[in-house]
Amino acid sequence: MSQRNSFTKSSCGCSIERLIHREDAYIFITGAQKQSDSPAGKSYIAYHIRIGDTETRRRYSEFESFRKALTSLHPALIVPPIPEKHSLVDYATLQSRVKDDLPMVEKRKRMLQTFLNRVAKHPELSQDHVFHRFLESGVVWADVLHSPPLSTLPKNPLQMVLSKQPNVPAYTYNATLSSNLIPTPSAAYQLKQPDPRFEESEKFTFRIANYMSNNLDKSQRKVIRRLGELANDYAELGAVYNGFSLNETGAVANAIEKVGQAVDAAYTETGQMVTSLEGEFAEPIQEHAQFAQIIKQVLKFRHMKHAQVEMIETSLNNKKENLESLLRMENEARRLEEAITRERTIGSNAINVDELNEQDEQVEQEENPYHTATTTTTARPVNNNSWTGTPMRVISAVGHTLQNIIDVNPEATRRNQIGMSKDAMGVLQEALDITKNDLGTISTELQTDLDRFQTEKIQDMRDMLIAYAKIHIRYCQKNLESWQEARAEVEKIPI
Numbered sequence: 001m002s003q004r005n006s007f008t009k010s011s012c013g014c015s016i017e018r019l020i021h022r023e024d025a026y027i028f029i030t031g032a033q034k035q036s037d038s039p040a041g042k043s044y045i046a047y048h049i050r051i052g053d054t055e056t057r058r059r060y061s062e063f064e065s066f067r068k069a070l071t072s073l074h075p076a077l078i079v080p081p082i083p084e085k086h087s088l089v090d091y092a093t094l095q096s097r098v099k100d101d102l103p104m105v106e107k108r109k110r111m112l113q114t115f116l117n118r119v120a121k122h123p124e125l126s127q128d129h130v131f132h133r134f135l136e137s138g139v140v141w142a143d144v145l146h147s148p149p150l151s152t153l154p155k156n157p158l159q160m161v162l163s164k165q166p167n168v169p170a171y172t173y174n175a176t177l178s179s180n181l182i183p184t185p186s187a188a189y190q191l192k193q194p195d196p197r198f199e200e201s202e203k204f205t206f207r208i209a210n211y212m213s214n215n216l217d218k219s220q221r222k223v224i225r226r227l228g229e230l231a232n233d234y235a236e237l238g239a240v241y242n243g244f245s246l247n248e249t250g251a252v253a254n255a256i257e258k259v260g261q262a263v264d265a266a267y268t269e270t271g272q273m274v275t276s277l278e279g280e281f282a283e284p285i286q287e288h289a290q291f292a293q294i295i296k297q298v299l300k301f302r303h304m305k306h307a308q309v310e311m312i313e314t315s316l317n318n319k320k321e322n323l324e325s326l327l328r329m330e331n332e333a334r335r336l337e338e339a340i341t342r343e344r345t346i347g348s349n350a351i352n353v354d355e356l357n358e359q360d361e362q363v364e365q366e367e368n369p370y371h372t373a374t375t376t377t378t379a380r381p382v383n384n385n386s387w388t389g390t391p392m393r394v395i396s397a398v399g400h401t402l403q404n405i406i407d408v409n410p411e412a413t414r415r416n417q418i419g420m421s422k423d424a425m426g427v428l429q430e431a432l433d434i435t436k437n438d439l440g441t442i443s444t445e446l447q448t449d450l451d452r453f454q455t456e457k458i459q460d461m462r463d464m465l466i467a468y469a470k471i472h473i474r475y476c477q478k479n480l481e482s483w484q485e486a487r488a489e490v491e492k493i494p495i
Contacts, residue, residue: 016132019052020120027051027120027135029113032105045105047112049135056137063112065141066134069150070125073171075157075301076442077125078449080118081290083111110279111287123452124445154178157301158185158308161434163441168434176431181424183315185307187300192310195443201450202299209292217289220282227274234267251493258489265482273475280467284460291453298449302442309435316428323421330414 019025031048046057058066063082070079116135119125133144144150152172154160159177161170168174176182241260245253 012127012129012132014129014132014136016051016054016135017127017129019054020126020132020135022052025051025120027113027116029109029116030055032109033057045108047109049116051135054135054137056135056139058134058141060108060112062134062141063115065145066130067115069130069145070119070128072153072157073128073130073149074124076162076298076445076449077122078291078294078298078453079125080115080122081287081294082115083108084286084290107278107283111283114283114287124449148172156184158304161438163434163437165434165437174434176427177434179427179431181315181427182431183308183311185304185311187304189303189307189311191303191306195306197447198299198302198443202296202303205292205295205299209289209296212285212289212292217282217285220277220285224274224277224282227270227277231267231270231274234263234270238264238267255486255490255493258486262479262482262486266479269475269478273471276471277468280471281464284464288457288460291457295450295453298446302439302446305435305439305442309432309439312428312432312435316425316432319421319425319428323418323425326414326418326421330418333411333414 028050029047030050032045033048034043035046036043044059044061046059047063049056049058064085067079067082119131125131130144130150133139134141149171154173159174160172161168161174161177164170238260241256241263245257245260248256
């Protein structure tokens with residue numbers, strides 16, 4: 001089964017989706033037209049999109065918001081790029097003429113058409129109904145942006161569930177992940193247990209992105225710019241030779257004119273080569289330089305999700321330790337209270353042994369008046385009943401007084417903290433389960449998409465290099481023919 005027909009999730013079954021998944025399906029941008037929504041409104045370029053018999057029009061800003069919507073809905077997938085915006089320098093120099101720049105409009109047509117077809121070939125993105133709505137005729141794009149699922153997306157993608165889980169709606173705002181208890185990771189967070197596969201992917205992608213942006217793309221732009229300047233010089237030189245031929249006669253005039261025609265042909269072929277290189281080599285290079293940056297962002301998102309999982313685990317473990325500490329304090333407080341209660345009970349019911357001994361001696365003296373108590377020669381310390389259990393009561397009173405200074409009701413506060421800790425642990429545990437499932441889904445989807453992109457990139461590179469060679473072969477062949485004709489004419493000059 002072809003990739004175009006390999007459904008990975010339930011399809012909506014709309015007419016656009018059926019068109020997209022036909023074997024011969026291809027999306028064309030058939031034209032670009034300046035238009036305005038009102039007589040007094042600003043004009044813009046509308047691009048005509050056609051798939052099958054369905055046609056619609058979209059402006060560049062709608063392409064831009066559409067791509068942003070796909071990125072928000074699928075942060076773990078490689079969403080193809082669209083042509084870049086004009087730089088501030090372009091707007092400063094061209095101002096209002098920038099929208100009438102025909103080469104720029106043609107370039108956008110080509111690259112936007114490539115973008116739409118890349119999305120249509122993607123096994124996941126092609127099945128998103130937002131994509132179908134973008135291609136559908138008569139659909140107001142602003143209405144799509146302000147309706148579900150786009151209207152329910154959180155600003156922070158880390159607060160959205162991406163995996164299919166029971167009783168947890170996906171691709172929408174999630175209250176658990178948006179709780180204040182959930183820590184927010186930063187891009188600088190160092191993973192404790194990084195995945196070696198994605199670590200290597202990050203290093204490779206960063207290296208490729210820097211090389212393509214700072215070397216290959218820059219050098220190719222420079223070559224195309226200089227070839228364009230060379231074409232203009234050829235045009236000027238051809239006119240000079242043609243004028244020069246008017247000053248001569250006979251075979252010399254014909255030879256000079258033929259050289260001028262060869263130079264004119266070089267101008268035409270150089271211009272054609274510039275156009276071909278721009279569309280078949282330079283633009284794909286720019287596109288893959290953008291792809292490298294996009295993959296960096298997707299890998300960064302996965303890094304942030306992994307960091308979120310580790311930080312939630314850390315917070316949950318801290319809460320568990322805190323709860324254990326509170327429970328130990330609660331148990332100690334209960335044991336202390338029980339000990340104080342027992343001490344009070346024993347103190348109030350205790351029997352004074354000295355009093356019992358004195359009573360026994362009095363009874364014995366009454367019964368035997370001749371008895372002398374030899375044991376009374378040693379003075380006994382008088383034990384005051386009021387001091388029974390006093391040290392424990394003093395310690396307890398001091399402890400309670402200090403606690404009351406700190407907290408009016410420490411027992412209620414401690415039990416409240418225990419309840420709050422249990423609630424927080426419940427939220428953190430739920431968030432940990434969700435984010436762990438999400439991380440697994442993201443890792444699987446991203447690895448699959450990276451493998452798919454790598455295969456696609458190899459095919460693109462092959463096509464680009466073949467096109468590059470063919471363009472130069474054609475350029476050399478055409479120039480060879482022109483200069484061979486010029487040489488034959490020059491050889492006719494009599495000596």
